[in-house]
Amino acid sequence: MISNELETLVEQxxxxxxxxxGQVxxxxxxxxxxxxxxxxxxxxxxAVEQLQQIILSGQEPDHFVEVPxxxxxA
Incomplete structure (x- = not known):
């Protein structure tokens, strides 16, 4: 039996x-x-294509976030 995962996905x-x-x-x-x-x-x-264009375009970001x-x- 093949499960249809698409039925359980939620648009968000x-x-x-x-x-x-070295950049986040x-x-x-x-x-x-x-x-x-x-x-x-x-x-x-x-969406993946647009994500790549945004990151590789070098455009100025909307804002910056400081991350610890x-x-x-171990």
Whole structure:
């Protein structure tokens, strides 16, 4: 029996975060389909293309966020 995961996905706006070349990028209000049980996010091909354009364009961000960074010690 094959489960249809698409039935369990919910349309939401999410914050997409990417670390690239030592920089952290956050893009807010991105349309995604989210699995409410796992939190896994799925993006349409057009959304992915637009995310890439935003990050690679070098345009000025809307605002900046200060983020604390910790090192994991085992």
């Amino acid at each position: 706006r999410v914050t997409y975060t990417l670390q690239l070349n 990028y956050m893009i807010e209000n991105v349309p995604a389909r989210v699995n409410p049980e796992t939190g896994e996010q799925f993006f349409s091909p057009s 960074v910790y090192h994991y010690v």
